[in-house]
Amino acid sequence: MTNQADPRRRSLIKGAISASTLALVASSGLLLPRRLLAHWPSDAFTAETVEDALLALLGEAEVADGKQISFKIGAPPSYAVNGASVPVEVRSDLPNVERIAILVDKNPNPLAMSVDLTPDVALPFKSMIKVAEDSEVIAVVRADGKLYITSRDIAVDIGGCA
Amino acid sequence: MAIKARDRIRAKLKDEQTTVRVLLAHPMHTGRGENEQGELIPAEFIQDIRCWRNGKEVLTIKCGTATARNPYFSFQLTGGASGDKIMVRWVDNLGAKGIAETTLS
Secondary structure, eight states: OHHHHOHHHHHHHHHHHHHHHHHHHHHTTTTSSTHHHHOOOHHHHHOSSHHHHHHHHHOSOEEEEGGGEEEEESBTTTEEEETTSEEEEEEEOOSSEEEEEEEETTSSSOEEEEEEEOTTEEEEEEEEEOOOSSEEEEEEEEETTEEEEEEEEEEEEEOOOO | OOOOOOOEEEEEEETTEEEEEEEOOOOOBOSOOBOTTSOBOOOBOEEEEEEEETTEEEEEEEEOTTBOSSOEEEEEEESOOTTOEEEEEEEETTSOEEEEEEEOO
């Protein structure tokens, strides 16, 4: 009843609310690191094959041999008991490493993580990933515009993609 | 009920390199797991982690669902001096945020 009586008043209130929320968000500094909210590459992370994920994440690039990367996964000899937390380690002596991506071939969404480095960061980079089943794990390093790709096989006793 | 864990960060200076280790407290649900009643647990995972040293952004990690529960990261920063402030902030897919900070001793 009152709603119908004065629709203009409603929209005025609505407008006032959204404007003040926006002002609040802006003033709280949430929007300052502007890439923080928007730039999660969902195409790459929801891709279902390694090729699609790589293409979405890194685009076309010249692929070089991955021998200059040292990539370790699991406890030696590349055997993981629990797929829910598999340690990975990427080392490299390559100069100008821009990005590291770690992919698990047989996971529902292969791309596990993508790391953007600045010249202040030095390798090794270590982390933990989930591996659903026995699979190939791929590390991609982009340095000086080239892609260095290397992979390791891993066997898991308990799948870890729950 | 589990005790709510805190995000942890450690930084250490050794051989003119700063080693930073980060352990975030996060369940990292992929959206494919089920609870005891057989219902799907909605996806809840960290998407974006950023690291600053003395206010300068040095590292960005984008995570998919395949990052392990309670994510752990370790990396090196070149150089470093005692008193450096190292800060890590994360955001998950539901908009939850966290900050962990430490000072290099």
